[in-house]
Amino acid sequence: MIRILKTCLLLIAAQSVFAQVDKSDTTKHSFRYTNPITRDTAISMRDHFIIKVANKWYCVGTSNPVWTGFNPGVRLLVSDDLIHWKQQGWLIDGNKLPADCPYNGRFWAPEIHFIRGKYWLTVNSGKVTAEDTKGMQTHSVWLFSSDRVDGPYTLVKGPLTPQYNNDATLFEDEDGQTYLYCSGNGLFQAKIDLATGKLTTPIQKFLDKKQPGYPEWMIGGIEGPFVIKRDGVYFMFFSTWTRGYEVGLLKSTSPLGPWELASTEPIFGTRKKGYRPELAAAGGYAHLKFQDTEDPYCETGHNALFEGPDGKLWTSCHYLMYESRPYPYSQTLQNWEKTPQLGIEPVHYKNKMFYINPPTSTEQLVEY
Structure with a gap:
């Protein structure tokens, strides 16, 4: 009788364990x-890159400040849940750089890539001087490691x-070769040896903002490349600010091209006819006809x-509110709404193509 009782207890315990395993296997999470x-104006940034x-x-x-004079450096934000962010510190503190530092100026669009057991930081900057208050004459790409x-x-x-x-970015291919991509009145590419920081092929401009045969939504400017490989195809996300701030997508069977548009239309972003009309007039593209998107933003771009x-x-980039945003949004901007803030959206891959839903402004639920 005791032996039978023990056997029954073991069976009940085993069933309980399997029940717990099954329950945990079928538990759904939500985000x-x-x-x-x-x-938060204190941690406002553009060109967000998350790792x-x-x-x-x-x-x-x-x-x-982005467009004039010095900005404070490269700040590092940290989050445990992707929702609540705080500043952890400065990867480059502009106030601590020596007076003769050649990259003391703007610190645009930094990125961090983990390659071969190290973290590689690309920073785009130049030297701000009395003669060159924007540091643009020496603005280029700098490589750091940690x-x-x-x-x-x-x-x-x-x-x-x-x-x-x-707007430099790095991409490591499956064979261990690393590539540098960047912008500058077009898109550029080269092979790079990370250990020395030397380009092992000449930097090559492969796409112009007014490339013959390419659509008009690119002619204002193209920038912010980001490369990923999927199913043997290289995809390059890039941004254009012709009609607001939108994300286009290129593809190639080689990391150095030739590149072609994966979609003849942007795959993400916002369009507003009344945004920055002076740039459209100066750039010769004020004649473009398009419909405004219904979101409350004037910029959602430079993604990674x-x-x-x-x-x-997922994709990250800066979301900037539009002063003339459509109803039902208030046109009275709060202070934080006058500055670029972080936005994120899930990325979908189907039939050898990447897709991103339009930028959202209401609560979203992702179950997994």
């Missing part, structure tokens, strides 16, 4: 978010290119991809 994610390390997400971007995502970072080499370049809460690809 709720509302864009813009950040709503996940262990169970945390880290974010860098272009701090204010054993930790939060630094300290050591300068490897810079400037990496002999002319004005901006990262691992989201569901383990899948």
